[in-house]
Amino acid sequence: MISATILNFPRKRGRPKSAHRGSDSGTPELVMKRLLGETAETLDLCLERGILTSEQHWCGIHLRWLYTLRHGVPSVRAMDPTHFGGIEIKIDDQEWRIAREKEYHEAIKKIGVGGYTPLIMGICVYNERPAFLKARSGKLIALSKNAVVIIENLRNGLDILATHWERRNSTHQ
Numbered sequence: 001m002i003s004a005t006i007l008n009f010p011r012k013r014g015r016p017k018s019a020h021r022g023s024d025s026g027t028p029e030l031v032m033k034r035l036l037g038e039t040a041e042t043l044d045l046c047l048e049r050g051i052l053t054s055e056q057h058w059c060g061i062h063l064r065w066l067y068t069l070r071h072g073v074p075s076v077r078a079m080d081p082t083h084f085g086g087i088e089i090k091i092d093d094q095e096w097r098i099a100r101e102k103e104y105h106e107a108i109k110k111i112g113v114g115g116y117t118p119l120i121m122g123i124c125v126y127n128e129r130p131a132f133l134k135a136r137s138g139k140l141i142a143l144s145k146n147a148v149v150i151i152e153n154l155r156n157g158l159d160i161l162a163t164h165w166e167r168r169n170s171t172h173q
Contacts, residue, residue, distance in 0.1 A: 041127055042123050042127050042128065042129045042130075042133060043057055043060045043061060043064075043123065043124060043127075044057075045129075045133055046123075046133070046154070049133075051151055051154070051155075052154070052155065052158065055158075055162045056155060056158035056159065056162060058162075059158045059161040059162050059165060060120070060123070060124035060158055060161075061124075062161075062165065063104075063107055063120065063124050063125065063161060064124050064125050066100055066103055066104035066107065067104065067121075067125045069097070069100050069101070069104070070100075070101055070104050074125055074126055106164070107161055107164065107165075110160050110161065110164050111157045111160055111161065113160075114153075114156060114157065114160065116153055116154075116156060116157030116160070117157075119150065119153050119154060119157060120154065120157040120158065120161075123154060130147065130150050131147070132144070132147035132150070132151075
């Protein structure tokens with residue numbers, strides 16, 4: 001009679017763990033872009049560099065949010081409108097949506113009076129970056145007259161929205 005031998009398997013099963021070498025910060029190209037501030041949003045970059053106050057920054061973000069409610073996200077994408085991807089669709093609150101659209105249109109009218117709409121929409125909604133923010137330096141040194149005008153118009157337009165939305169020196173962050 002042949003006796004069966006019992007094989008002892010190690011307690012750990014499956015694929016061996018790979019050696020962790022710290023956190024993965026991405027490719028060298030991505031790391032360089034992050035260091036140069038090329039991956040940051042324009043509004044965040046303006047706040048970081050002291051061009052905008054926190055109230056002005058909030059107003060820019062809020063305007064973008066209102067825009068996306070009204071028009072959707074301003075980007076190129078392919079989508080099938082007949083397929084909802086398994087997402088449960090909430091019943092839309094029409095009164096709330098009408099109030100937000102009214103708020104959006106009032107904001108556009110307010111900044112339109114001073115002629116700030118193209119600049120504000122370009123920076124806040126479409127994330128366009130003015131030339132002076134594309135500089136390699138994180139500091140604002142020797143700004144051209146054009147850059148000073150752009151900054152002043154951006155601040156003025158967002159100040160109009162801050163006053164309209166009563167965000168002046170408030171703590172609603």
